Amino acid sequence: MVILGAGLLTVGCAKKQTALFRTLKSPEIAAQLKSFVAEKETQANSAVTADGQAPPPEFKVFFAAAQKGDWLAVSNRFEDFRNHAGQYENTGKTDERLRGTAWEDIKEVWGAFDLFNTAGEKYATAFGRDIIQSIPPGSIYFGGTDSGRFLVTAMCQSHVNGDPFFVLTQNALADSSYLAYVRGMYDGQIYTPTGEDSQKCFQDYTADATRRRQSHQLKPGEDVAMDGNRRVQVSGQVAVMEINGLLVKTMFDKNPKREFYIEESFPLDWMYPQLEPHGLIMKIDRQPITSLSAEIVQTDRDYWIKYVTPMIGDWLTPDTSLADVTAFVEKVYGKKDLSGFTGDPEFIHSSDAQKMFAKLRSSIGGVYAWRAQQSGDEAEKVRMNNAADFAFRQALALCPSSPEAVYRYVNLLVGMNRKADALLVAETAASLPHLAGNDGGQLRGLIETLKRSQPNN
Numbered sequence: 001m002v003i004l005g006a007g008l009l010t011v012g013c014a015k016k017q018t019a020l021f022r023t024l025k026s027p028e029i030a031a032q033l034k035s036f037v038a039e040k041e042t043q044a045n046s047a048v049t050a051d052g053q054a055p056p057p058e059f060k061v062f063f064a065a066a067q068k069g070d071w072l073a074v075s076n077r078f079e080d081f082r083n084h085a086g087q088y089e090n091t092g093k094t095d096e097r098l099r100g101t102a103w104e105d106i107k108e109v110w111g112a113f114d115l116f117n118t119a120g121e122k123y124a125t126a127f128g129r130d131i132i133q134s135i136p137p138g139s140i141y142f143g144g145t146d147s148g149r150f151l152v153t154a155m156c157q158s159h160v161n162g163d164p165f166f167v168l169t170q171n172a173l174a175d176s177s178y179l180a181y182v183r184g185m186y187d188g189q190i191y192t193p194t195g196e197d198s199q200k201c202f203q204d205y206t207a208d209a210t211r212r213r214q215s216h217q218l219k220p221g222e223d224v225a226m227d228g229n230r231r232v233q234v235s236g237q238v239a240v241m242e243i244n245g246l247l248v249k250t251m252f253d254k255n256p257k258r259e260f261y262i263e264e265s266f267p268l269d270w271m272y273p274q275l276e277p278h279g280l281i282m283k284i285d286r287q288p289i290t291s292l293s294a295e296i297v298q299t300d301r302d303y304w305i306k307y308v309t310p311m312i313g314d315w316l317t318p319d320t321s322l323a324d325v326t327a328f329v330e331k332v333y334g335k336k337d338l339s340g341f342t343g344d345p346e347f348i349h350s351s352d353a354q355k356m357f358a359k360l361r362s363s364i365g366g367v368y369a370w371r372a373q374q375s376g377d378e379a380e381k382v383r384m385n386n387a388a389d390f391a392f393r394q395a396l397a398l399c400p401s402s403p404e405a406v407y408r409y410v411n412l413l414v415g416m417n418r419k420a421d422a423l424l425v426a427e428t429a430a431s432l433p434h435l436a437g438n439d440g441g442q443l444r445g446l447i448e449t450l451k452r453s454q455p456n457n
Contacts, residue, residue, distance in 0.1 A: 144265025
């Protein structure tokens, strides 16, 4: 029995500050963000000038506000841009200038400012800093979530120069405009996919999806159909991410001397045999890994116990029961009762910080769960299930409203025939105050499905 979470469990956003730089406690972080804005503005202006145009006044206003750290002006200007960018649901006429290098620069500046505002300086800094410090110079890194892309991009010494490593997002590789942006930065230093590569990946995916469609093996959410002329039509987020995954594989194969690291957004199937935990993120090994050794698992476990202790306290160990985890969730996140809490109240009050780190931990848990599913050795299956179980317990304690933490953990528990525990996870998440209304509809459906699968039903 596999239960999939197609939507997101939403959480509230922090109130926007008008002057971001004045709220920053670290002058080094403020200086880094100012340097980042200046680099992105120069890159955007150069791209527009190369096309024989002058930088649009609206772009100048945006970057001027960013240089001042005026978050409210940056946010308002970006929201206006969004309404005219073809890739979003928009209410106005599409502005063709909102494509290519200048638009990517604007998104990256806005994304970094947004995350420092909503997640807070402490955890936005830790997220970007700790990922950057873990990756060897000259490597290629893919950031999948907004935080994985924008915070790392902003806090690198120079994103444009690939210093200390090359930063991309796997989510946009199927977009020819984004690929042109990446090639403009990194061509001559690393191999970046060409238009021919993109076409081949699309054709390869279409051929594979057609075969799987005929065999009734399409993934949930994978939209593959035939039009009236018997031509294959693919659409939807799942299909796009499959093509993105093939383009990542192209880069991986064409840059054989580079190390690759990834912060997961959607799981990319080809990577799983080659993924191993690497601090907050994962490394893509050159060859499939037969087994994740006891040393790798222990190193990962020790790292995360140490990492989450300042956030939620030192109570969560491999021996901590699921009942104790859900009791913690109900008390701290549900009732907002911090009596006896030894973690960081700032973390508990930042839903965005919670989501960022829970996503990282649940991604690693997903690797363990995949290995458990693939293993034909019962002892290895148990070992990987135990590693996944602990990772998901940590992710749940970090953010019980994280869709990855909840649904991936439920899937694991159902697969281990622990349906009562799976129900406990789902009911605990659904009990949180901000999920008690309409936002909890999907969870309530999950709960009903789990109840119907109980032995007495």
